[in-house]
Amino acid sequence: MQAFTDRWTENFAPLYERDDVADMSWVTTSVSPELQRLVIDGTIAPGSSVVDLACGPGVQAIFLARHGMHVTGVDRSAAALDRARALAGLYHSEVTFLEGDILNVPLPDNCADVVHDSFVYHNVRPEARTAYAAEAARLAVPGGLFILVGFSDRMSPGTGPIRLSSDDVVKPFLPFFEIEELRRFRNLPTLKRPDQWHWLGVFRRR
Numbered sequence: 001m002q003a004f005t006d007r008w009t010e011n012f013a014p015l016y017e018r019d020d021v022a023d024m025s026w027v028t029t030s031v032s033p034e035l036q037r038l039v040i041d042g043t044i045a046p047g048s049s050v051v052d053l054a055c056g057p058g059v060q061a062i063f064l065a066r067h068g069m070h071v072t073g074v075d076r077s078a079a080a081l082d083r084a085r086a087l088a089g090l091y092h093s094e095v096t097f098l099e100g101d102i103l104n105v106p107l108p109d110n111c112a113d114v115v116h117d118s119f120v121y122h123n124v125r126p127e128a129r130t131a132y133a134a135e136a137a138r139l140a141v142p143g144g145l146f147i148l149v150g151f152s153d154r155m156s157p158g159t160g161p162i163r164l165s166s167d168d169v170v171k172p173f174l175p176f177f178e179i180e181e182l183r184r185f186r187n188l189p190t191l192k193r194p195d196q197w198h199w200l201g202v203f204r205r206r
């Protein structure tokens with residue numbers, strides 16, 4: 001099954017071959033204030049093993065590695081992983097970057113204290129959501145976390161990722177995870193979308 005929507009695969013997949021990371025619409029050069037908070041308050045503790053699903057240019061993976069986590073970033077795009085490795089080199093950060101599909105991640109069961117998703121699930125086609133949740137659950141240790149940031153239904157309508165309702169965010173994950181935290185928050189603005197209302201979801205593996 002193809003994980004991402006046609007919109008992504010047709011319009012965005014070639015970006016990494018063509019554009020500078022700085023020109024990618026979602027890249028702010030920073031992680032979200034909520035991911036920072038989860039590190040500051042110790043929800044994501046130093047020493048945790050983290051799998052960053054569809055890590056793209058690696059901004060979140062490198063941030064987490066710089067804060068003491070053992071991070072593996074997985075992405076389907078070899079060009080994205082080249083960018084991520086170059087960025088990790090600039091920061092002297094040790095991150096393992098692997099080419100792989102989010103529905104079939106080349107890592108063993110129960111390998112992650114934290115499975116991380118930044119702007120991934122909102123691009124996953126609805127019929128692939130359960131398979132994605134099951135794959136995230138396979139990777140997480142029992143009691144481990146799945147953390148998600150993505151577009152919410154408080155964003156203005158229009159092109160771009162799916163505006164997720166709370167049901168969209170919760171239902172596919174409930175068979176595998178309990179909810180620790182779920183709320184909309186204002187994320188960093190981008191030039192194209194100054195008013196960013198995103199979900200933060202923190203789920204705990206049953």
Ligand SMILES: C[S@@+](CC[C@H](N)C(=O)[O-])C[C@H]1O[C@@H](n2cnc3c(N)ncnc32)[C@H](O)[C@@H]1O
Pocket residue numbers: 002003004026027053054055056057058059060074075076077080100101102103117118119120123
């Ligand atoms: C919007 S970007 C988010 C990247 C990164 N998480 C971030 O926040 O900067 C979505 C990423 O998903 C990757 N991707 C798309 N389909 C994928 C798949 N089936 N398996 C793994 N990665 C995929 C793309 O290459 C892209 O890097």
